[in-house]
Amino acid sequence: MSAGPRSGVGDPADPPDAGGTLAAADDDLPRSRRASVADRVLYALFARHASDRGHAADRKRYRGTALGTGFETYLSRVYGLSWLICVVVAVPTLVVASGVTPSLLAAVDALIRGDTPIPAARSRPWIALGIAAAAGLLAKRATVRLGGVHLRWLTVTRRTDIERTLPGAVRYLELLSSGSDGPRAMVANVAASDAYGGTATSLRKALTAARLAGSLDEGLRRVARDTPSRELLAPFLLKFRKHAATGDAALASYLRTESRMLAHRQDRARKRARRFLELLTELFVAVLVLPALLVIAATALTVVIPEFLPPVDTPVGVVPTRAVVLYGAVVFLVGLGLAGAVAVGTLRPPNQRASYDRPGSLRAALASAGRNPASTAVVAAPFAVCLAAWLAVSGYTLVNVGLLAYAGFAVPVGVVAGRRTRIDDAKDRELADFVHAVSGHVAHGRPFPDAVEAVAGDADLGVLDGDVAALAFALRSTTATGAVGRLAGEAGPGRAGETGPGRPRATDAEETTDVRAAAVGRFVDRVGTPLAEGTLGLVTGALNAGSDADAVFETLRIEVGQLYSEQRALRSSMHPYVAVGWAAAALVAGVVAVVNTQVIDAARLAEVAAATDFVTEPETVHPDLERFRLYVVTQATVLASGWFAGTASRGRYAALLHSGVLVALCYAAFTLGGLL
Numbered sequence: 001m002s003a004g005p006r007s008g009v010g011d012p013a014d015p016p017d018a019g020g021t022l023a024a025a026d027d028d029l030p031r032s033r034r035a036s037v038a039d040r041v042l043y044a045l046f047a048r049h050a051s052d053r054g055h056a057a058d059r060k061r062y063r064g065t066a067l068g069t070g071f072e073t074y075l076s077r078v079y080g081l082s083w084l085i086c087v088v089v090a091v092p093t094l095v096v097a098s099g100v101t102p103s104l105l106a107a108v109d110a111l112i113r114g115d116t117p118i119p120a121a122r123s124r125p126w127i128a129l130g131i132a133a134a135a136g137l138l139a140k141r142a143t144v145r146l147g148g149v150h151l152r153w154l155t156v157t158r159r160t161d162i163e164r165t166l167p168g169a170v171r172y173l174e175l176l177s178s179g180s181d182g183p184r185a186m187v188a189n190v191a192a193s194d195a196y197g198g199t200a201t202s203l204r205k206a207l208t209a210a211r212l213a214g215s216l217d218e219g220l221r222r223v224a225r226d227t228p229s230r231e232l233l234a235p236f237l238l239k240f241r242k243h244a245a246t247g248d249a250a251l252a253s254y255l256r257t258e259s260r261m262l263a264h265r266q267d268r269a270r271k272r273a274r275r276f277l278e279l280l281t282e283l284f285v286a287v288l289v290l291p292a293l294l295v296i297a298a299t300a301l302t303v304v305i306p307e308f309l310p311p312v313d314t315p316v317g318v319v320p321t322r323a324v325v326l327y328g329a330v331v332f333l334v335g336l337g338l339a340g341a342v343a344v345g346t347l348r349p350p351n352q353r354a355s356y357d358r359p360g361s362l363r364a365a366l367a368s369a370g371r372n373p374a375s376t377a378v379v380a381a382p383f384a385v386c387l388a389a390w391l392a393v394s395g396y397t398l399v400n401v402g403l404l405a406y407a408g409f410a411v412p413v414g415v416v417a418g419r420r421t422r423i424d425d426a427k428d429r430e431l432a433d434f435v436h437a438v439s440g441h442v443a444h445g446r447p448f449p450d451a452v453e454a455v456a457g458d459a460d461l462g463v464l465d466g467d468v469a470a471l472a473f474a475l476r477s478t479t480a481t482g483a484v485g486r487l488a489g490e491a492g493p494g495r496a497g498e499t500g501p502g503r504p505r506a507t508d509a510e511e512t513t514d515v516r517a518a519a520v521g522r523f524v525d526r527v528g529t530p531l532a533e534g535t536l537g538l539v540t541g542a543l544n545a546g547s548d549a550d551a552v553f554e555t556l557r558i559e560v561g562q563l564y565s566e567q568r569a570l571r572s573s574m575h576p577y578v579a580v581g582w583a584a585a586a587l588v589a590g591v592v593a594v595v596n597t598q599v600i601d602a603a604r605l606a607e608v609a610a611a612t613d614f615v616t617e618p619e620t621v622h623p624d625l626e627r628f629r630l631y632v633v634t635q636a637t638v639l640a641s642g643w644f645a646g647t648a649s650r651g652r653y654a655a656l657l658h659s660g661v662l663v664a665l666c667y668a669a670f671t672l673g674g675l676l
Helices: 021-027 037-051 053-063 071-098 102-113 120-176 183-191 194-213 216-226 233-246 248-304 321-347 362-367 373-393 398-443 448-458 462-490 503-527 530-535 537-544 549-598 602-611 623-649 652-672
Strands: 312-314 317-319
Touching: 037 053, 037 071, 053 071, 053 120, 071 120, 120 183, 120 194, 120 233, 120 248, 120 549, 183 194, 183 216, 194 216, 194 233, 194 530, 216 233, 233 248, 248 321, 248 549, 248 623, 321 623, 321 652, 362 373, 373 398, 398 448, 398 462, 398 530, 398 549, 398 623, 398 652, 448 462, 462 503, 503 530, 530 549, 549 623, 549 652, 623 652
Parallel strands: none
Antiparallel strands: 312 317
């Protein structure tokens, strides 16, 4: 760190951060003027519940969330929704309860009236009303409880985000500590970067509180009190306050030690996540395959022994038990696939989750449909709708219409995403080489623009050649602009608003800094990978803070190399889970094919019925219907397996590709094999 004096951590004269403080301060103000009419009505009706003792824990959890509404407004919305759900549940329950079979109502009447006879006609409405009221109140109570669960889920999600991004933020602070900026400016630099997720959000809150309280010390203390990360962020902020007040050397030493400790902790957390993924995979396969196999076995047994699952009489008619079990299993398998995909996706680090922005105009979406999966989705959605309409008109079953339309949407989007992923992988590989080469030039004393220009002229960076050349040109233009400004300033004193000696140098430096930051920002946008967004942003911030260029690029080289190695290791470790997903789908499809050909066959059933006494009613078995039901179970299993395998492989876009391909292959195999 520089020897020059800095503003203290509690100095109210420190400049506030320039990135979003006013907006964040506005978010903390009362919102009654901006509230909608519905919010005002709900607030007037239910805001009193916010002071109940039963919501004390919810209020505490709310402080750890990043919601934009006040706690009273949020709770009022929850109570309003609970009454709406109460009515939605009570009305159908009343209709169903009123239509219950007379025998059940007679039994209830007998239990209620005991020795005192009560006419059934008079007791029946009261029983129905009681059941409906109980169901509605239970639904209302459950909705209120779910509102608290939602706050808990938001708190856990935000805590996880903070704990994943805090190590990188601390490494950035350690790098900034070698410059001349004060603690508030260091915190503002980290808070302005979106790459640090929940940590940056917490630091922005600290800056907002510091602006209102006049002291960064007080802002850090408030965030440490309210943050959901009680084990990591809270002690870090409190120790940051302490060491910042002690001195520059103490703060730099603390950040260096904390960065190493957090790196070790992050590595241990990554290993635990990998072990948890292994357990999750075993559980997923067991829960996915076993129910499907049980349904297949039950179907085969009911074909041979119809009395195994007899039909059930209900108020809406006779319901085949086999159909209920079968389609219940379908719903369960689809839900399991979604849950497994979400669970696997949460284990993937944020810097390894690809996300793509959809262009604002339709023309831009059409132009980028071949390289942007989000744009491809815009184009593929109408195609899928048209395909579904054509299939329906052609006489396909509703199940196949939905499945083939899904495949028609998912496969093109997944293919474009796969192509984009391969390009991004090549960019990340070349980005690591680019940073390593620039770091070597800077270590030999070259300025950053000259180092980039030398690398652009000498190195072969493949897909990054054009982007690096554009960056070198932008930085060279920045240097030339600064030189022209200095010459103009040295030409002589100027009047107000003109350049002159003394002041022009600071102005030119600021302009050069801004243009350099914009050039690096455009380069990051053109590269467009999470690795670039999470690493290159610290270059301009650290250099602007006066940090040593050699230390900046050495840290950047280590950071990029480590993240790229982790990225490759994660993808390699995910290959077995992709194979597991495909193997589970193939296993269930194979078992169903055997059952359809060897068990559910009219001629074979007739032979078995003539030779044995097992098939008691062969004429009641409909082979085509039974085969179609097993096909639906197979497609549900295939869909769930594809979601799991794709999410483990690359993420949600790969989940679309894997599931769409598996669904199409399953349909083709069953159709060509005559199993439908």
